Amino acid sequence: MIFKMNKDSSKLSGDFFSLTLSDGIPEFKIGFGDDEISLKSKKPLQLNQWHQIKVKKDKSSINMNVNGGRTIEVSSHNTQSQLT
Numbered sequence: 001m002i003f004k005m006n007k008d009s010s011k012l013s014g015d016f017f018s019l020t021l022s023d024g025i026p027e028f029k030i031g032f033g034d035d036e037i038s039l040k041s042k043k044p045l046q047l048n049q050w051h052q053i054k055v056k057k058d059k060s061s062i063n064m065n066v067n068g069g070r071t072i073e074v075s076s077h078n079t080q081s082q083l084t
Helices: none
Strands: 002-005 016-022 025-032 035-040 053-057 061-066 071-075
Touching: 025 053, 025 061, 035 061, 035 071
Parallel strands: none
Antiparallel strands: 002 016, 016 025, 025 035, 053 061, 061 071
């Protein structure tokens, strides 16, 4: 798991992102205050091999690409965050 919070980690709420594997399936979550967005692959990754996961965030969407396959994209009206 990879996890990052905003600079004020003393708060229990705020901006964050995480990348996890559950049963080999990668899932990226990002939170903006009260909003949370999740992108989840449909196919599990083969374990004990290298994989490439690309996540991109811009003003209106977030997308995730696993191993150069189909890109998963979610639009959001509120992707402003304090994450750097």
